[in-house]
Amino acid sequence: MTTATKPDTLQNVRRLSTVLYWGCALAIIFQFLVVPIIWYVPGWIETSSSQMTVSIADLHALSGWQKYATMLVMMIPSLIMAYGLNHLRKMFRAFSRDIIFQPAPIRHLKVFGVALLVQTLAKPLTGAVTSVLATFHRPAGERMLSIGLGNAEASTLFLGALIIVIAWVLGEAARIDDENRSFV
Incomplete structure (x- = not known):
């Protein structure tokens, strides 16, 4: 493959980052809607109710x-994740604008990792x-x-730490690269 036919990696990063930027927006909206959906759309969560600490019937009886x-407490992990996803969204926005090895997108990635850890630790407590x-x-x-508690929480803790x-x-x-450029 000649250099003329090789895909432009940065162009692919920009394209995928734009898609993920909007995907994060949808995920944030979902984070705000998931608890109300559990309460007001009967039968929606029947398949994943094993992740909940109380039955759907108990929730609907309140x-x-x-x-x-109870709704407010159940929203806490979703709000933490929405915060993290907003930072992930900002990182993808930076990537889509060719701002890659800069402090801001790296900080957004770190904040997302912290939010993932905090959300995972908050889930059993709010449950x-x-x-x-x-x-x-x-x-x-x-x-x-x-x-x-389950394997999913352990995996998510390791993912957040990673x-x-x-x-x-x-x-x-990025810091070392910047330092090296200042010597030239």
């Missing part, structure tokens, strides 16, 4: 302050609070505190 407090709020109205002996380390390495590489 009313008044318990319903809104426990959700189980308490959802069963608070029950008589003594029928209330529960439930914490859900993203943070990669961001640190990229930041150091």
